């Protein structure tokens with residue numbers, strides 16, 4: 001058996017043998033190089049065959065060892081470790097190290113990593129002035145995107161992206177400063193003074209401190225909520241070649257500094273079809289308002305009036321494993337916060353949708369955003385902050401994808417082709433004659 005694909009061009013009768021490539025195992029799928037199709041020509045004038053794939057439905061844009069998803073079976077691994085095991089046994093800082101370095105850290109590596117992250121949490125005082133310029137009701141995601149981009153002007157050396165030491169430094173800074181900027185965006189919108197990072201607290205604990213500390217001398221995060229946030233962060237670290245990771249790689253491929261690349265990835269995340277969906281789920285559940293109104297709402301979604309937010313996924317054609325973890329975690333959070341009344345509406349919506357032919361046939365299951373918003377809201381986060389809460393841990397994934405892209409000799413500047421369907425040459429007509 002040969003690892004090639006034989007293609008016959010029925011226009012010319014010619015056949016072509018195209019090599020097949022694999023990832024680590026054959027079971028993870030095979031691919032052909034799209035450029036191998038270019039030799040298929042109708043005649044010498046022909047440009048050559050392209051593959052047409054809007055939205056990258058079946059195109060591997062890279063080789064990657066970071067995250068593995070089996071969407072049919074609802075499986076998600078980071079660097080070979082199962083997501084539910086990481087959520088149960090690990091913590092965000094360790095998972096962040098794993099994602100960026102490929103291996104779990106030793107005790108010494110973990111201490112060094114934690115030290116480096118906690119010592120880069122402060123932002124320059126001028127950055128605060130920059131943030132002060134935003135309107136009081138500015139969406140925190142807009143503030144986050146612009147402020148992260150603005151960091152580029154504070155660290156001019158960051159553009160040396162080929163230098164591993166510089167890269168390491170910028171990764172520390174970005175992972176460390178994302179919660180600080182996010183918390184300041186929140187405090188700004190609330191008209192509250194900024195709270196400095198407390199480096200004695202965990203990553204999630206310090207974030208809660210910067211958000212919610214009031215007049216108390218020292219903020220003590222509630223352990224259950226701190227743990228829940230840590231798990232939420234783990235679940236959002238990476239998700240292979242999603243819209244924002246693809247943006248990070250695409251923008252990063254022209255070799256700008258990582259601040260503007262992360263800002264662009266965060267902008268991609270902001271949209272309602274990606275990380276903005278958690279915010280929309282909450283608004284949808286509020287709009288439904290009561291369990292009795294769920295059937296009618298589902299009917300309207302089926303009629304194409306709108307989509308059920310938090311349902312469906314390009315890759316998962318089964319229950320999103322992250323949504324399952326969150327569904328199980330929600331009651332523990334509610335023991336502290338009191339139950340979010342929207343949970344009952346969400347559970348009923350899930351029940352009705354999962355029994356309905358429309359959703360069954362299309363394999364539309366709840367995704368991570370379906371339950372995350374209900375938990376965030378119970379924890380006291382305003383709805384506007386939900387995509388920001390997604391962006392903080394996802395920064396780790398973006399940076400892992402970015403590093404992998406820079407170290408991959410196959411990668412060049414991202415530059416897709418098109419199938420041109422416009423006019424051929426036309427004669428210019430002066431305006432008086434049009």
Ligand code: CMC
Pocket residue numbers: 242272273274275276277301302306307308309310311312313314315362364367368369
């Ligand atoms: N509600 C109702 N119908 C849906 C939904 C939904 N949420 N999602 C997909 N469909 C239907 C869609 O109308 C289409 O039906 P038909 O074949 O009759 O035209 C079919 O299912 C396939 O949909 P698609 O748009 O081709 O699927 P896609 O892979 O391009 O889109 C998606 C994936 C996530 C954008 C989409 O499912 C969606 O819009 N979901 C709601 C938004 C959401 O929850 N996004 C969060 C995604 S998970 C976290 C993240 O990645 O950020």
